[in-house]
């Protein structure tokens with residue numbers, strides 16, 4: 338049955354969506370059947386993969402108890418890669434979930450049937466930039482949290498907070514199997530001292546968690562979503578594609594040790 | 596009485612905090628008494644101004660009905676500049692506010708007494724990267740929304756959404772005086788075509804709203820918060836300080852027409 342990886346960090350703009358979409362494609366390209374779940378009301382992963390946001394077509398219905406998740410899954414252009422899109426109404430889910438029993442387990446329930454579908458090996462969940470009920474649902478559905486960390490000072494500040502939430506969810510029993518899968522360093526700019534300082538800081542405090550592949554800052558990565566393409570379609574021979582391919586190999590060998 | 600400006604955008608990492616802190620200092624330096632309210636549980640504006648996050652010292656108490664906002668205001672090192680800090684507990688406010696009557700007007704009530712204090716002319720509110728109850732409170736307390744827009748494709752996608760929310764709040768009567776004060780373009784990188792494309796796109800659709808000063812991408816701006824300094828303390832003669840000084844002049848002439 339598929340493993341679930343939440344790609345999260347409450348700090349905004351740190352590469353969660355870019356990592357979800359490009360890692361997902363890299364996994365699929367190496368033969369690992371992968372589903373991307375867009376749990377952000379901004380629906381950036383949905384449009385980065387070339388899909389329109391359509392009311393009623395996405396995770397909002399299933400997570401609020403209307404219909405099944407698997408009927409909302411769509412195939413992408415790439416083999417072995419599927420998407421469960423988002424829509425603007427998902428922003429309302431934060432308020433709607435609040436009053437319900439088991440409000441932290443709604444996504445977990447949605448995904449439990451999916452894990453056996455499509456022959457999936459991996460489900461990646463793109464989280465919004467908060468620690469609200471949507472992100473908490475992702476963490477309660479996940480086997481691993483993958484933190485993306487921009488090589489900047491303000492991003493470093495919030496790292497302890499999200500790692501602390503994982504401990505709380507595990508210890509409270511909301512998700513006793515949740516582990517931190519790793520920290521992926523993004524937007525590494527080798528022209529700035531700041532990037533090296535942040536890299537060293539994370540390497541000192543979390544050496545076991547940090548993946549050794551740095552995703553470089555590359556304008557191709559920020560151009561690709563405007564064409565609805567992943568980096569492997571838009572600039573397959575460039576530094577962004579190379580880095581995400583290497584990161585994918587690292588993540589697979591860590592989560593699926595042979 | 597002071598005017599209130601919410602600095603917001605649900606897209607993460609688009610320069611909301613960097614703009615709030617540096618615009619605030621620029622206003623103060625030109626003799627405009629300014630208060631910065633950190634309404635983000637990440638408390639980035641608090642640490643960027645050199646303050647520690649301390650439980651009980653911040654906006655969380657007042658916005659949930661405990662104590663007054665004005666007793667939480669602290670003076671910064673800079674003349675004419677004060678801060679109302681944030682703290683981690685503020686994340687709980689989203690859930691706590693949900694059930695109360697007038698839950699959208701809590702911040703407005705907190706700030707109404709403050710407007711007459713300290714001889715303030717301007718209150719800047721740094722918003723979290725969502726359209727949840729904290730950001731909605733900021734919009735309901737504000738005279739103007741200042742949108743910061745990173746010169747990237749994914750940031751452009753969300754612009755219509757936040758502008759739409761302003762219309763809804765105005766038309767529903769939650770805040771009938773709310774106006775969009777302007778769009779400040781941030782992290783403009785003159786080496787990439789993408790920045791020019793986004794600039795042109797916004798200029799075509801929102802010519803009246805867009806400020807003509809582009810904030811350039813500059814590593815000094817992302818280094819300054821690690822020293823708890825604004826750009827005017829850290830690199831006063833550099834391109835970041837020049838741009839924020841120019842933007843401050845534009846904003847003041849638009850909001851306080853002589």
Ligand SMILES: Nc1ncnc2c1ncn2[C@@H]1O[C@H](COP(=O)(O)OP(=O)(O)OP(=O)(O)O)[C@@H](O)[C@H]1O
Nearest residue numbers: 349350351352353354355466553554555559607747
């Ligand atoms: N390695 C990179 N090099 C250059 N640009 C990048 C890189 N990774 C991401 N970006 C760009 O930086 C911006 C932020 O990235 P992204 O949207 O993936 O972050 P996020 O954490 O998902 O944001 P949010 O918090 O809003 O969900 C986007 O415009 C994206 O295109």
Ligand SMILES: Nc1ncnc2c1ncn2[C@@H]1O[C@H](COP(=O)(O)OP(=O)(O)OP(=O)(O)O)[C@@H](O)[C@H]1O
Nearest residue numbers: 349489607608609610611612613724811812813817
């Ligand atoms: N003009 C700039 N040049 C270079 N770096 C910048 C610039 N403006 C902001 N940054 C850096 O980019 C990152 C994102 O900026 P910032 O944190 O201000 O955005 P934000 O919108 O407040 O993010 P969040 O959505 O998490 O609240 C930070 O690390 C910041 O230091």
Ligand SMILES: [Mg+2]
Nearest residue numbers: 353354377381
């Ligand atoms: Mg995202």
Ligand SMILES: [Mg+2]
Nearest residue numbers: 611612635639
């Ligand atoms: Mg911020």
